[in-house]
Amino acid sequence: MSSTISFILLFPRLHAADAVKLPPPAPRQVDFLKDIQPVFLNNCYECHGPEKQKGGLRLDKKEAALKGGDSGPLIVAGKSAESLLVQAVIGSKEDLARMPKKRDPLSVDQIALLRAWIDQGANWPESGLTKDRDWQKHWAFKAPVRPALPTLKKRSPSSNPIDRFILARLEKENLPISPEADRTTLLRRLSLDLIGLPPTVAEVDAYLSDKSHDAYQKQVKRLLASPHYGERWGRQWLDAARYADSDGFEKDKMRYVWFYRDWVINALNRDMPYDQFIIEQIAGDELPNPTQDQIVATGFLRNSMLNEEGGIDPEQFRMDTMFDRMDCIGKSVLGLTIQCAQCHDHKYDPLKQAEYYRMFAFINNDHEAQRVVYTPEEQMNVANLSRQIHEAEMGLRNANPQWEDRMGKWEDEVKNNQPPWIVLRPTVEEISTGGERYLPQPDDSFLAQGYAPTKHTVKLFVTNDLHHITAFRLELLTDPNLPCNGPGRSFKGTCALTEFAVEAMDAKNPTNKVTVKFDKATSDIELPEAPLEPNFLDKSDKKRITGPVQFAIDGTNETAWGIDSGPGRRNQERKAVFQCATNVGFPNGTILLFQLTENHGGWNSDDLMNNNLGRFRISATTNDGPVVADPVPLRARNIFAIPRERRTPAQMAAIFSYWRTTMPEFKEANERIESLWKQWPKGATTLTLMARDEPRETHVLKRGDWLKPTLPVTTGVPAYLHPLPEADKPGKSASSRLIFAKWLVDRKSPTTARVIVNRLWQNYFGYGIVNTPEDFGMQSEAPSHPELLDWLACELMDPATNSQIGPAQPWSLKHIHQLIVTSAAYRQSSKVSPALYAKDPYNRLLARGPRLRAEAETVRDIALSASGLLNSKIGGPSIFSPAPEFIFQPPASYAPFPWKEETGSERYRRALYTFRRRSTPYPALQVFDAPNGDFSCVRRMRSNTPLQALVLLNESVFVECAQALALKTLQEGGSTDRERIAYAFRRALSRLPSSDEKAELLSLLRKEKRRGAEGWVNANEISTGKNEPAKNLPKGAMPTQLAAYTVVSRVILNLDETITKE
């Protein structure tokens, strides 16, 4: 190449000002990796890196960089002022543009560092990023290929392929594998790992007495088939899915998404193939004819935190949730730190910022929906009722063959019977909203979002030249972003309108004003007077009621127009018409001021038990004569616009359903149908995704700032990963989430399968094969057993190894579990010698079995199980486990939170079901490192702190467990203290105590019995927490004995081994 072409394009320097003065070198020792490489990375690699080498220069590789580019050597070691690099960045070289060309000049400090580095000898260590920057060679960016099993010098004691990889590595390190753990330890380990509960004494006995060669395999099979398997492993996934039962942020209100939690448990129990598991969570709603379950699964992305504090911009926090969703997908599925590219190109991985937003575009087109969902039993019920209603309507049709003609005539009559309504476009007076945001919609309605005060009067005003207004209409509209589709914002999607008032002012002279008087109000739903539901109690003595729309103009704050017509039909459009007593309007134009009072919310403005309007629109008419609210539902009226011959049967049925109610002769059938509707099950609600009709435009955001959109982008995937499946290349549905979901679990994905098998592994052994489970990129830790990782990933996608629990399906997680737990590596004893500990403190080589403190939930479940208190019911709403009241009250909590502590056996549900409130995490779980759901967590910490000791010793459930274990021991544990101690010990630790241990506990027992007898302590208090004797104390047992056993049980439940997977 010609020497006249410099490594920078030939740009004459236009302004001398472009050049920076040469600053002195930095007066300190410079470190290349810390000080220099980041400067290159942020400023140079875009043009002189792995992808582009402008001017023949490549700065990310030592050899190439030191050689220089087309302009010659870059660096003269020891002489910074003479080095081309320095001249280029200050712009002092003739014929060279100042570098970096497209960016701001380097800072004086940065140039000073470059100078110092060169003057100090331009030391460029071989280690560090440099070598690895060639991302094309990075192992995790290439799809896994099934490796051959390693050959071993010694014969493998196991036929499990996993062991070949482990043993090969151990042979290299000259380490022997440890002997198998004793059977009791092993069964406890297996049970804690597979179902998160210790084995019962009976289960241990059965296993110990099973002498068959496949006794262990039988246990594996039993535990994998247990419904508690889904609970144990579901919790792992829920960490990654950042599951919580509240919104987070200031209000941190309760949210209902436990249907999703149960979906996860069930899916794992059924061993849903992992690819399907992901597809349903990302895009279950876009599958053909999605089931309720598949829609519920999309709660996965909805688990983001939600800010609804007063005065927020909902779009800002919607974007925050979008970033969170991307982060979650990156960590949980891809194992890549894609969130880095929200603000800039990824610094270490070849992910461009634009590529981040192209993926973002796939998931940016949804409503934040909250749907009504039903339990399987309720679903049966719904199906039954729907069928009966349908049959009743079909019966009417059959009995009245001319129904279609008659309905047509009726339609012709009512089709044009509505007065012309003029939709008003008022402006909201911001100060009146109480912090709620009324977002104007294209149809001139307002959608209320953000904070929802429980009491406020919103003011809207509009100026127009109508001067014979005879009536106003208020339409309540549905919207997918409202709870249950609206039209209100209450947790049921309903609302109550306390008062509707209008003032009219002369536009020329606003002091000339009248308060509009209404003759009457009508609506398309007239419910009888009813007391306000308890949810909305405001702690006032006032008798607050809802009922007919007349309540909205009766001038009292206690009555409101209510629209809750019960389950099944409450979430539909409604309208009210307010007839003016005299015509409204001034000849010179009129300012109309609307005041909508919404005072029927609850007492606690911070838990958002609001009863507000969700989406509404105001119109006026100048039609003479009485005007009443149109009784024909909006959805029927919309169908009128469709020519009859083009209507679908469903559309006809929709009209029919209303028309029949207008027919007096159908009275009997109508009443029967009405009674069926009354039986409609209540259901629950859950957060889901719902695709918008109109996709949003996605832009690259400058520095990730949602207020700084730059280039628009279409959907797409990063170039360094696998391409979109051929069939799904951009086309008619190119932007659907479903395509993205399928791409995520495509077999060509280099990370997806590796990431999930790695996380399973991590849960068994404490460390993943890759110990950065959230990051398989360039900055990830090298795998300890790379071939094993690939083998497991391939085995997940294409099982080729015999399974002991039946033929394995592709993507079967249970298959991988089964392979891991039957390996000799897993079954080893966890005892460690000092020498082995010194060599491998974290047990990455697996010359011994795992020994790890159990996870937070398991710690509690072990105590519940040992004590016999455990309520092993699966699923359902989250429960309020015992917790100190003060943490849910100010000033510990922002606002009071209704934590109604469970009293019955619900108190003792598995810890998985404890209500997870983000801003006040449940202390007994948090202290054992349970994440609070603020963000996706794929690796928990495992700490060991004094606060844990306090929880184990003194927290109320743990104390109740000690008391219950003591009582059970006296009831069932045998007739001597030795027997009883062994019994209690075994319930907690599965094994029998050694004679030493027994002696220790016996001596404690005797001492405490004596102290009780001597009256030093109140035995009843110890045993029951109250000054009353325990119930069910067996005959002959003394309260002091029970108290002493409570002390002993507490000690047993507090042992390190008790809370450890040994």
Add this chain to the structure above:
Amino acid sequence: MVLKFTDMNCQEHLYRGVDRKLITRRWFFEQCGVGLGAIALSQLFGGKACGVSPASLSNPLAPKQPPFPAKAKRVIFLFMAGAPSHLELFDYKPELTKWNGKAPPAELVKGYRAAFINPSATLLGPKFKFKKHGQSGAEISELLPHLAEVADDITIVKSMHTDAFNHAPGQIFMNTGTQQFGRPSMGAWVTYGLGSESTDLPAYVVFSSGAKGTSGGASNWGSGFLPSLHQGVLFRSSGDPVLYLSNPKGIDQQMQRDSLDSIKRLNQKHLALVGDPEIATRISSFEMAYRMQTSAPELMDIAKEPKSILEMYGAEAGKTSFANNCLLARRLVERGVRFVQLFHEAWDQHGNLVADLKKNCRDTDQACAALIKDLKQRDMLKDTLVIWGGEFGRTPMVQGGDDGRDHHPNCFTMWLAGGGTKPGVTIGESDEFGFNATTDKVHVHDLHATLLHLLGFDHTKLTYRFQGRDFRLTDVAGELVPKLMA
């Protein structure tokens, strides 16, 4: 095999960059020293076990020297949640009185986003009188007569600004350096860097007082991705100061000791059998919990303080108040606690500005000033950094009638005292409306950088590897504020 020190057990971060063999040896010395006899130890290490004092090493939060000379050894952060009005307390704007009731200049509010009000809302003059105080002539509102007495001991920063203008994100930003939840709080960073000098109290203690709780919740004092022992521990000023501190009903002191002795002996037996040092840590954890059962109630018992001290703070034994918490903060730092944070949520005056500010200042002013005086008379102010401030400021524009102000991120005031700050100066200015900080602007990141500097850290070097990159309190920003430092 290269092992990273990123995701290990809780203690491992302490040994960053230390030779692995040494770590292992230390593990055994420090941990097993608790439970194993000297014979066992010498067997483990060929007789070289003598002379090691386990006590100094067995605590994962053992105090550490910062890399640079430190002026401050500990921090008390008085967090005024809700965002106090700088315009009524510190940043006197006579010009604003003249503009009272008028719309702000259009160019001033161009592109401005407010939480509740319209940007065109009219301006509102300051509601209280100001006077200059002390040798330094610091301008302080009549609402803060006690603080005025220590004007020459504090550094007022009138040019603070932040990125967030909603409470939860704003508080999280002030406390963790980012608006996203899930990052370590500054208290967590500080104890991560410095450990604790207390062996029987948590390293980082939090109190909450006021009408409400904080908007950011427990994440304001969370440990984020740092090991969870760096999490702030919420103390209660009545009842059990620490959750689950008291023994269950009926269990007396002797029984508790007997139980702990049994637990210890049984754990020791098991440690000898399986060799996992984690058991030794468990033993120490239980022992520290036991010590905490004594030391925490002793700490909380302010009735033992002389009457003059109680009066100085306005504290009353048996009550819960911000004043009590200030006194407790002093007692905590005396006992070696590294970071104390008092949250007082009361300052969100969208309305009722005049009456609420009077009340809030009555509740807090005396105790804040007393804390400074008290630390000073104990010669602790020199190495205790006290910081006062909220998550943002309030608008010069009115909210509602004429008695409220909205959230405002562009300008607010904080003050600092002790710990190497320069006493008796006022730093920074805002424009004539108190709308924008104009000179010597101090961003939240700059405050964090300076805080770490005073504690002996280069804020760019106190990092933790997580998700493939090194995180720090100041994210990718932060400049030292030299004018703040003595």
